[in-house]
Amino acid sequence: MAVIELTRETFASEVLAEKRMVVVDFWASYCMPCRMLIPVLEEASTARSDVKFCKINVxxxxxxxxxxxxxxxxxxxxxxxxxPVDESIGLITKDELLAILEKNK
Structure with missing residues (x-):
């Protein structure tokens, strides 16, 4: 499953109206750790099809x-x-991300 690129216009329908777990990555193009997190989210999205993964440019x-x-x-x-039920600040691994999802099932 791909990571969905959110906009102001799609945030409410893609995140707030969703019943299942949604992970939203708040990022910026000039932020190197943000760029390093993209493959982690993509890998996690293939491992957890029950979770929606999104990103929004701040x-x-x-x-x-x-x-x-x-x-x-x-x-x-x-x-x-x-x-919002949880948050994680900074670069994390796929295993750390999956552990947070497990904790918030």
């Missing part, structure tokens, strides 16, 4: 980043039934 959606208190990147925010 430069294009500053209002959404502010709403969720994004102060540093990369940050993954885990949503369940449209509500």
């Amino acid at each position: 430069d294009d959606a500053q209002d959404i980043a502010e709403r969720y208190g994004v102060m540093s990147m990369p940050i993954l925010i885990f949503f369940k039934n449209g509500e």
Whole structure:
């Protein structure tokens, strides 16, 4: 399963309206750890087809980043039934990401 690129217009329908777990990567193109996290998300998305993986560029959606208190990147925010339930700040491995998903089942 691919990582879905979100916009301001699609955030609500793709994340907030979703019943299953959604991982949202808040990233920026100039952030090297953010770029390093992309393959981790892609690998995790193939391992967990029951979870939706998305990313949103904070430069294009500053209002959404502010709403969720994004102060540093990369940050993954885990949503369940449209509500944030967990977060992870900084670069993590696929195993660490999968462990967080398991914890928040």
